[in-house]
Amino acid sequence: MHKYNKGLLFGVLTLLATQSALxxxxxxxxxxxxxxxxxxxxxVCHSxxxxxxxxxxxxxxxxxxxxxxSLAGFSYSQAMKTKAVEWQMDSLEQFIAQPQGFVAGTYMPYVGMASGDDRRAVGCFLGAQK
Ligand code: HEC
Known part of the structure; x- marks a missing residue:
């Protein structure tokens, strides 16, 4: 019984790991x-x-x-430079959810994207621009 439970636990953990990877x-x-x-x-504002x-x-x-x-030649707000966050899917999604909330004082005049699914999709698109 003990052994069986361990095996089951391992199976569940493996399944969870696979799902979060997906x-x-x-x-x-x-x-x-x-x-x-x-x-x-x-x-309209970004390529x-x-x-x-x-x-x-x-x-x-x-x-x-x-x-x-940090992109050379672009005139950023002081706020964006001071934030000095490394852009990854997570930080991007937080930023476009509410730009002023994530980088108070940013010049980016975008009100925010309400849907988390939509934000993830934009994050995926940007990651696919190889
Ligand atoms: C009306 C114009 C406008 C729109 C629309 C807009 N942006 Fe921006 N974006 C800017 C400006 C201006 C900056 C520079 C902000 C600063 O310096 O504070 C910026 C900065 C950024 C940055 C930081 C880049 C860096 O080099 O640090 C990201 C990421 C970004 N925008 C993503 C997006 C995404 C994704 C969308 C659409 C969901 C979007 N923006 C919509 C104007 C815009």
Whole structure:
């Protein structure tokens, strides 16, 4: 009985680990959805293409791993530079949920994206811009 319980526990833990690994993955459908959302909500101010133009906002190609406010040649707010957060899917999602809440004093005039699913999709899209 004791042995059986251990085996069961191991099975459950393995299942949980597999599921959270899947959740962190971006399905192609999420990337597609994110592309559409980026088009409607972000692309008026941002390009996500390699070598794309600086618009009202900085280029977002290769965003993950970059420190906030660090793209050479873009005139950031002091707030964005001081925040010095490393952009990853998590920090990006927090920022676009409520830009002024995450970086008080940011120049980014975007009110926020309400749906967590939508924010994840945008995060997936940006991560897929290789
Ligand atoms: C109306 C223009 C506008 C819109 C719309 C907009 N942004 Fe921005 N974004 C900016 C500006 C301006 C900055 C620079 C902010 C600062 O310096 O405080 C910025 C900064 C950022 C940064 C920080 C980049 C860096 O190099 O540190 C990220 C990430 C970002 N925006 C993502 C998004 C996403 C994703 C969307 C769509 C959900 C979006 N933005 C919508 C104008 C915009």
């Amino acid at each position: 959740a962190a993955d971006c399905a192609p459908a999420q990337v597609q959805k994110g592309e559409a959302l980026f088009g409607s909500d972000c692309s 996500a293409k390699a070598g794309g133009p600086t618009m009202m906002g900085p280029n977002l190609h290769g965003l993950y791993g970059r420190k906030s406010g």
